[in-house]
Amino acid sequence: MKDLVVAVYDGVVLLDVAGPVQILHGSGGYRIRHASLDGRPVRTDVGVPLGADLALGELSGSIDTLLVPGYAPPDGDRPGEAYLNLLQDIGARARRVASVCTGALLLAEAGLLDGRRATTHWAACAELRSRFPRVTVEPDAIFVRDGPVATSAGVSAGIDLALALVEEDHGPDLARAVAKYMVVFLQRPGGQSQFSVRGTVPATRHPGLRRLLDAITADPAAEHTLAAMAAQVVVSERHLTRLFRREVGLTPGQYVERIRVEAAQVLLETTADGVASIARRCGLGSDETMRRTFLKVLGITPTACRQRFRTSSHPFITPKETT
Template sequence: MLLVAYDNAQILDIACPSGALDIANRYGATPPYRIELGTVGRRPATSSAGIALAAGQRLETVTGPLDTLMVVGGAGYEDAATDPHLVTHVRRLAAQSHRIVSVCTGAYVLAAAGLLDHRRATTHWGYAAQLAARHPTVAVDVAPLYVRDGNVYTSAGVTSALDLTLSLIEDDHGPTLARAVARELVSYLHRPADQAQISMFLAAPPPGDRLVRDLAGHIAAHLAEDLSPAALAARAGVSTRHLTRLFSAHLGTTPARAVRAARTEAAAHLVRSSELSLAAIARRCGFGSAQTLRQAFVDHYGMPGDRIRRMPDMPRPRTPLPRETPVP
């Protein structure tokens, strides 16, 4: 794998894939992954965290065939996407690569090289609208954690690179090795590609009770699944009555209301940051229909989805989000 970096790259975009592949090698990946970092002129890439990373490869002299070409993202993506030398060599090397991958805003570099034209792609939700406006031939889908279109893979923000890399390891070596790598990383095997990027639980303080905290994470990660009080209680191994007490004490709301709020806020983010239809957003976020989602928007925000889409900022909920409350 050749990782393409530049100044002000996000260090996690580099560390997540390279770390996972290194562990795969230690667990016996055959053939092993060869991981290289390449830059224009083989210059060190100073990450946005201020840590300088030495490049092992000069992009100008790298030739294929390559198994995987991966372009990372980060705060320097604008300069990278407008650097003619970087873009030219990414385009050249992509033609000699078995698969082409971007992490987060690395999608801007692939788009600048013409590698996403007429393809479905994703990037970090906060940068998706700009990518779509700048490159109208790219079908930007902000919802998934990562997207595969042919031999081109794009992923959302930072840690989604780990999910994508685990998926690549599974494709290359099977699920047993991918599970071993995930265990070593103390991670889930990998989140599914179509899991929503955003949930209100990312913005809320974590509940103090471990069971409620684990269920909150489960809700955030599985918005389209069965999240009824009975299903959540069964997952936690408690009665629905006890589950309601726990949610009331630690989140100040009922399980059903917490789920509805999580789904509604995730849907609102998708309405604002994507061109997906209301019906598609409803399906991704666990609503039975577009009409049900419309009513949820009115109940939660006091306005319909089309007005939310036109607003310059996210609207405030009519009622406060679930927050931890003191236990009597």
């Protein structure tokens, strides 16, 4: 039995706690305790109260795993400095530290992500990157393990992380059995880019670059070569590439590719148009080029994307009317 402590607080996302705890409890391999700042119950983001077993300050000695759930991005209730100070202290004594969703920003504030790779909810990746330059953000990852610290993407990604912890601690057979029982993927296909639209791209303060980004989004199929884009911003191609890397975190080509993929996602999810037609409309060329690009950027095919996210054509089954 491994000792695992969930550090809860007022405003914590309910599923960030419940999802991983359900997986970990279901494995039978953990002693799970919930610790709040003062040892009292907390209020979750949806108003459901959540009990606590002890106060964070009562934790002494070493523990196996500290799990830090997140708050609702972008402006949900966050814990204060006293909580962060305790995270720093407890995290330094834990064998392993893990976070769910925006819990990664709390780890960063506590200094536990300095010099490490990490991920968080796609809507908070830009904030994590801009506020904490010593953290290498991987915006597409479902979860990232860097040494003794593991971070996961938004909300339900905590389930993926918990299964990875079970596999690491107790082996793949148990993790697979728990995943089957919970009816979830043991390894989710694709990254979290498939869920976001420009969510991981930070805002830029450069007016010319901002206009260019808007133009690419407005017409993904237009000629967005490096030369054409540099001419629009009135800078050299080399300087435009530096601007993109500094302000956006991508090369110009990567940004155009991502916007085209996201435009195609919208059409796949909202229209019945064929893949070849969508590829042409979004600047991705042929259906085969679009397929290769989807696999590279999202980790799934266009067909899988359409099946996964398009509104179901099957209504809920309702009782037959009686006469």
